[in-house]
Amino acid sequence: MKGEKNMKRYKGYLVDLDGTMYKGKIRIEGAAEFVEHLEGKGLPFLYLTNNSSKTADQIADKLNHMGVRAKPEQVYTSSLATAEYISSEKPEARVFAIGEEGLFDALEKKGLKLVKERADFVVMGIDHDISYEKLARACLEVRAGAALVSTNGDIAIPTERGLVPGNGALTSVISVSTGVSPIFVGKPEPLIMSRALKRLGYEKEEVLMVGDNYNTDIKAGMTAGLDTLMVETGLSTFEEIKHYDHQPTYKYKDLHEWMRR
Amino acid sequence: MKGEKNMKRYKGYLVDLDGTMYKGKIRIEGAAEFVEHLEGKGLPFLYLTNNSSKTADQIADKLNHMGVRAKPEQVYTSSLATAEYISSEKPEARVFAIGEEGLFDALEKKGLKLVKERADFVVMGIDHDISYEKLARACLEVRAGAALVSTNGDIAIPTERGLVPGNGALTSVISVSTGVSPIFVGKPEPLIMSRALKRLGYEKEEVLMVGDNYNTDIKAGMTAGLDTLMVETGLSTFEEIKHYDHQPTYKYKDLHEWMRR
Numbered sequence: 001m002k003g004e005k006n007m008k009r010y011k012g013y014l015v016d017l018d019g020t021m022y023k024g025k026i027r028i029e030g031a032a033e034f035v036e037h038l039e040g041k042g043l044p045f046l047y048l049t050n051n052s053s054k055t056a057d058q059i060a061d062k063l064n065h066m067g068v069r070a071k072p073e074q075v076y077t078s079s080l081a082t083a084e085y086i087s088s089e090k091p092e093a094r095v096f097a098i099g100e101e102g103l104f105d106a107l108e109k110k111g112l113k114l115v116k117e118r119a120d121f122v123v124m125g126i127d128h129d130i131s132y133e134k135l136a137r138a139c140l141e142v143r144a145g146a147a148l149v150s151t152n153g154d155i156a157i158p159t160e161r162g163l164v165p166g167n168g169a170l171t172s173v174i175s176v177s178t179g180v181s182p183i184f185v186g187k188p189e190p191l192i193m194s195r196a197l198k199r200l201g202y203e204k205e206e207v208l209m210v211g212d213n214y215n216t217d218i219k220a221g222m223t224a225g226l227d228t229l230m231v232e233t234g235l236s237t238f239e240e241i242k243h244y245d246h247q248p249t250y251k252y253k254d255l256h257e258w259m260r261r
Numbered sequence: 262m263k264g265e266k267n268m269k270r271y272k273g274y275l276v277d278l279d280g281t282m283y284k285g286k287i288r289i290e291g292a293a294e295f296v297e298h299l300e301g302k303g304l305p306f307l308y309l310t311n312n313s314s315k316t317a318d319q320i321a322d323k324l325n326h327m328g329v330r331a332k333p334e335q336v337y338t339s340s341l342a343t344a345e346y347i348s349s350e351k352p353e354a355r356v357f358a359i360g361e362e363g364l365f366d367a368l369e370k371k372g373l374k375l376v377k378e379r380a381d382f383v384v385m386g387i388d389h390d391i392s393y394e395k396l397a398r399a400c401l402e403v404r405a406g407a408a409l410v411s412t413n414g415d416i417a418i419p420t421e422r423g424l425v426p427g428n429g430a431l432t433s434v435i436s437v438s439t440g441v442s443p444i445f446v447g448k449p450e451p452l453i454m455s456r457a458l459k460r461l462g463y464e465k466e467e468v469l470m471v472g473d474n475y476n477t478d479i480k481a482g483m484t485a486g487l488d489t490l491m492v493e494t495g496l497s498t499f500e501e502i503k504h505y506d507h508q509p510t511y512k513y514k515d516l517h518e519w520m521r522r
Contacts, residue, residue, distance in 0.1 A: 128393045135391075136425040139417070143424060155438050156400070163404060164397040169438035177416050177430035 012202040013045035016211030019234020027066040028233045030255035050186040052079040052125035052151035053100035078151040078186035079106040081195045096141050098134045099125030125151040126167040142178045152186025187216040193224035218248050273463040274306035277472030280495020288327040289494045291516030311447035313340040313386035313412035314361035339412040339447035340367040342456045357402050359395045360386030386412040387428040396434050403439045413447025449480035479509050
């Protein structure tokens with residue numbers, strides 16, 4: 001990737017976490033330096049994650065523990081975007097939610113009412129304590145007219161054991177049973193992108209989306225009209241995407257290479 | 262439905278349970294009399310149910326308690342058909358199963374090995390104690406090469422509270438997450454029908470399929486080449502199916518009307 005001297009300068013960055021900053025509990029090569037590089041140049045950025053289970057505080061803590069600088073206000077999760085979306089549709093809406101702390105915290109902080117019946121919205125986020133009763137209640141509420149919103153459509157989550165079900169797979173219980181299609185909020189959907197840009201305070205042309213996953217990070221950037229940088233430190237490889245019609249704006253093995261360009 | 266004096270005489274019957282013999286804990290009008298009628302004429306029949314959670318003994322007990330005569334060997338469940346199917350594919354196969362007593366009992370009685378890893382088959386039946394860990398294990402086994410078999414594809418189950426998720430909806434977590442399509446065994450699939458006919462000992466032309474649910478019972482009968490009798494005592498109505506291309510052989514409001522014809 002030579003001859004990119006005239007590469008566009010971006011005013012802000014949206015940076016994926018899993019596969020870009022860390023893998024499980026391990027920091028990815030170049031992650032800390034990339035963040036220091038952005039901060040050194042005074043370039044604002046947001047960490048943008050489909051992870052709905054953790055709060056922004058918890059994720060910032062995790063990053064700091066790994067040696068990657070992060071403030072809670074720099075973390076934007078699919079749960080935060082979901083809560084903002086619902087609040088914009090109907091302030092103080094009644095919400096039946098399935099999920100973990102990050103989702104409940106985000107919904108409550110937006111002033112939404114967590115209920116078990118007569119919900120305006122059923123919201124689904126990853127829940128490692130999922131139960132038949134929770135899914136049954138969600139189906140009954142959707143059949144009674146509640147809109148179905150899902151934090152993200154990821155079908156699988158990489159773990160040390162292999163690929164386990166993601167929130168998109170869990171959400172399918174409700175959509176298959178009721179025949180109602182969910183509104184997905186997280187990457188690659190535009191809903192999370194427009195809110196992240198607004199929070200960052202820049203236009204799409206001024207921001208670079210950085211991530212490892214072609215189907216979420218890169219597609220999210222492309223769909224929302226941002227330039228994209230794909231790194232090969234996570235899920236997708238350049239080999240597997242080489243024949244795709246739509247290519248990332250930049251492809252670099254890792255963030256070291258990107259900074260060194 | 263006059264002028265059916267020359268109606269075909271059937272040598273055997275396959276009779277649905279939920280919506281045909283009972284609704285929840287309540288016996289349906291004409292159910293007990295219909296069974297007495299068949300027994301009085303010495304006509305063999307099987308109760309044919311997609312319910313995978315109960316054993317044949319438990320279901321026969323339930324029917325007898327309701328005043329509908331039933332022997333365990335007259336009950337054929339999707340779990341029994343699933344166990345027979347897997348055993349015919351690979352005797353003594355290693356099976357990772359999610360389900361309830363009816364499924365585990367059927368698999369064990371067929372000599373299949375219930376395992377948690379290195380499974381040849383992942384089998385999914387309704388499980389009111391479903392958990393993320395069970396679904397995760399199922400996905401890992403399917404990704405490692407296990408075939409995915411599901412007792413039945415019912416997307417919803419009618420209850421006093423309304424329609425709650427059926428096994429087909431739960432199975433979608435695994436199929437959506439792994440991209441592997443399940444082999445469904447229960448109605449309307451031909452797998453359960455061919456096994457039920459074999460157990461009854463008659464050819465498809467000699468047997469009448471009786472049920473209330475167009476999408477499971479009647480389609481199952483049609484697909485397997487049986488004549489079908491649809492009653493209106495359960496889920497489907499004649500009104501909603503009136504424009505369908507494929508109609509049941511007979512339509513009677515209830516089993517009393519059928520016997521009185």
